[in-house]
Amino acid sequence: SSGLVIAPSILSADFARLGEETRAMAEAGADWIHLDVMDGHFVPNITFGPGVVAALRPVTSLTLDAHLMISPVDPYIGAFADAGADIITIHAENGPHLHRSLQMIRARGKKAGVSLNPATPESALAYVLDEIDLVLVMSVNPGFGGQSFIASQLDKIRAIREMIGRRPIRLEVDGGVTPETAPAIVEAGADALVAGSAAFRGGASAYADNIAALRQAA
Ligand code: DX5
Numbered sequence: 637s638s639g640l641v642i643a644p645s646i647l648s649a650d651f652a653r654l655g656e657e658t659r660a661m662a663e664a665g666a667d668w669i670h671l672d673v674m675d676g677h678f679v680p681n682i683t684f685g686p687g688v689v690a691a692l693r694p695v696t697s698l699t700l701d702a703h704l705m706i707s708p709v710d711p712y713i714g715a716f717a718d719a720g721a722d723i724i725t726i727h728a729e730n731g732p733h734l735h736r737s738l739q740m741i742r743a744r745g746k747k748a749g750v751s752l753n754p755a756t757p758e759s760a761l762a763y764v765l766d767e768i769d770l771v772l773v774m775s776v777n778p779g780f781g782g783q784s785f786i787a788s789q790l791d792k793i794r795a796i797r798e799m800i801g802r803r804p805i806r807l808e809v810d811g812g813v814t815p816e817t818a819p820a821i822v823e824a825g826a827d828a829l830v831a832g833s834a835a836f837r838g839g840a841s842a843y844a845d846n847i848a849a850l851r852q853a854a
């Protein structure tokens with residue numbers, strides 16, 4: 637697919653009603669559903685695991701975009717693949733064997749993504765560009781929704797867009813994405829936007845407007 641992808645993060649959803657929230661976001665015009673998996677070790681928060689991904693799989697035909705903030709990650713790649721994630725994104729900071737982990741994801745027939753924390757330079761991608769389908773630039777320190785966009789990441793987004801060249805790699809940005817920050821993010825070269833608080837604010841009756849506002853701003 638081409639064009640700008642809007643990927644609401646269910647981290648900002650009502651966890652007691654995840655199925656309904658996912659369905660509401662799909663009806664509101666979301667392109668992908670972003671799933672923030674946190675282990676309380678790689679990041680200072682705990683969310684959910686492959687069981688929740690499997691429970692949401694029959695709820696929507698949208699792309700399930702799993703962002704794994706867990707360490708170690710390799711022992712769980714199979715479980716997230718079996719759960720029905722379409723894209724599995726792992727962190728470059730996770731360990732010395734990024735290339736192997738990416739091969740594991742593709743071997744399961746899934747799209748492979750690499751995420752970079754705010755302090756990680758784009759050079760971390762140099763030798764995996766042919767192993768990936770997506771780059772996820774963290775524009776906040778991962779762990780929580782509702783943080784402010786770190787403006788220094790715009791230069792990194794620009795640099796990665798240049799590195800990607802003609803490869804079919806999505807460039808996704810995650811953290812502090814709002815109608816105010818989206819224009820500069822897209823101008824720098826992003827073609828997929830994760831939005832937690834900006835997508836879910838105001839409750840279900842506002843979701844369509846929230847998504848439209850992000851699309852129009854960009
Ligand atoms: C942060 C997560 C993000 C988060 C974004 O660790 O990876 O996906 O949900 O939330 P907002 O859009 O509120 O910054």
Ligand code: ZN
Binds near residue numbers: 645670810830
């Ligand atoms: Zn995320």
